[in-house]
Each structure stands twice: as structure tokens, then as C-alpha cells.
Amino acid sequence: DTGVSQDPRHKITKRGQNVTFRCDPISEHNRLYWYRQTLGQGPEFLTYFQNEAQLEKSRLLSDRFSAERPKGSFSTLEIQRTEQGDSAMYLCASSLLASGGTEQFFGPGTRLTVL
Amino acid sequence: AQSVTQPDIHITVSEGASLELRCNYSYGATPYLFWYVQSPGQGLQLLLKYFSGDTLVQGIKGFEAEFKRSQSSFNLRKPSVHWSDAAEYFCAVYTSGTYKYIFGTGTRLKVLA
Numbered sequence: 625d626t627g628v629s630q631d632p633r634h635k636i637t638k639r640g641q642n643v644t645f646r647c648d649p650i651s652e653h654n655r656l657y658w659y660r661q662t663l664g665q666g667p668e669f670l671t672y673f674q675n676e677a678q679l680e681k682s683r684l685l686s687d688r689f690s691a692e693r694p695k696g697s698f699s700t701l702e703i704q705r706t707e708q709g710d711s712a713m714y715l716c717a718s719s720l721l722a723s724g725g726t727e728q729f730f731g732p733g734t735r736l737t738v739l
Numbered sequence: 740a741q742s743v744t745q746p747d748i749h750i751t752v753s754e755g756a757s758l759e760l761r762c763n764y765s766y767g768a769t770p771y772l773f774w775y776v777q778s779p780g781q782g783l784q785l786l787l788k789y790f791s792g793d794t795l796v797q798g799i800k801g802f803e804a805e806f807k808r809s810q811s812s813f814n815l816r817k818p819s820v821h822w823s824d825a826a827e828y829f830c831a832v833y834t835s836g837t838y839k840y841i842f843g844t845g846t847r848l849k850v851l852a
Contacts, residue, residue: 668842
């Protein structure tokens with residue numbers, strides 16, 4: 625049973641550096657989501673893809689953030705010129721449109737620390 | 740706008756005691772409702788979900804939740820808490836047309852031995 629995987633699990637970087645995270649969804653799932661979770665808060669929606677098309681982006685996703693899903697399989701989330709406020713857990717989730725797409729399966733997350 | 744409120748930030752119960760975690764939502768139509776659990780440093784694990792039908796839903800690990808439309812609530816319950824239930828619990832609503840979850844701020848559960 626291969627669930628959603630994310631890499632790396634932890635990332636420590638210095639302010640101003642660029643970072644990239646990867647998410648591999650459950651293989652047949654065509655929807656993929658990114659959420660951000662800061663300490664003491666619930667996850668907040670960032671963006672989602674249906675196959676390779678990015679269909680919605682939150683206002684939380686500043687122009688320093690970019691996400692791709694080039695072949696409709698894995699996805700990457702890049703943060704350019706990181707700031708201390710970017711420190712958070714970045715969660716990826718996937719769902720299957722054919723079953724309604726309502727149940728999302730979450731990965732273990734990537735914890736980003738910006739020094 | 741849709742929203743989810745979890746009024747209790749922290750709850751402490753003794754092992755073996757019963758548990759109820761509160762969740763209120765704001766949405767015009769019948770939402771899809773979920774409860775997730777998150778252990779420290781981990782992702783989210785689905786406990787249970789409500790889409791339609793019977794308003795009392797059973798989940799994993801002995802949890803259940805009751806949907807009450809009149810109160811816009813979806814409270815999570817467990818009759819006897821185990822020490823391993825200590826974690827953070829999130830209520831979420833999925834709204835058709837937006838395709839995303841809106842989460843509450845979570846309730847951190849501490850279990851006393």
C-alpha cells in the first residue's frame with residue numbers, strides 16, 4: 625500500500641535561499657493539493673492540480689511560491705528567497721476524481737525551518 | 740464564507756475517561772465533514788467522515804461523530820480514551836465547488852495516566 629510520499633521530510637535553510645519540495649501522490653489519483661500548516665494552526669490550502677493543470681491558487685501563495693505537476697504525476701513546490709515566515713509544515717494530499725474527489729489522503733509533510 | 744471552529748484548544752482527560760471534541764462549521768448547504776488526527780511531526784490520518792445518511796458515523800480507533808444540522812456541529816466522541824490517543828485533532832469541511840478542505844485550528848488532547 626503506497627500512500628502519498630513527500631521528500632524531504634525536513635529542510636533547514638538560510639533566509640534568502642531557494643528550496644524545492646516533492647510530492648508523489650497515490651498513483652491513480654488525479655487531484656493533488658498543497659497545504660501549509662504553521663505551529664498551532666490547522667492546515668491552510670495553498671493550491672491544487674487536476675492532472676497537470678493548476679486550477680486554483682490561494683492568496684497565501686505569494687509570487688515567491690511556484691508549484692508544478694508537469695506530467696500529472698508528482699508535484700514540486702518551490703519557494704524562492706525564503707523568509708523566516710515561510711517556516712511551516714508543507715503537506716501534500718491527493719484524491720481520486722472518479723470517486724468524487726472528496727476524500728483527500730495526506731502525506732507525512734515536509735517541515736521547513738528558515739534560519 | 741465557509742469556516743470551521745474548534746472552540747477547545749487544549750483538552751486533558753484521564754485514561755479511561757470519555758472524550759468529546761467540539762466542531763462547528765459554517766456553510767450554506769450540507770457539507771462533507773471530516774475528523775483527522777495528527778501525531779507530533781506526522782501527517783494527517785483520517786478518523787472518520789460524514790457525507791450523507793446516518794448522522795452518527797463510526798470511525799477507526801473507536802471514535803464516532805454525530806452530525807447535527809440544527810447546531811451546525813460535528814462533534815467527535817470516544818467512550819474510553821487510551822494513552823495513545825494523545826495527539827492533535829482537526830475537524831475539516833469540504834465544500835463542493837471549491838475542491839479544498841477548510842480546517843479548524845485543532846484541539847490538542849493530553850491523556851493522563
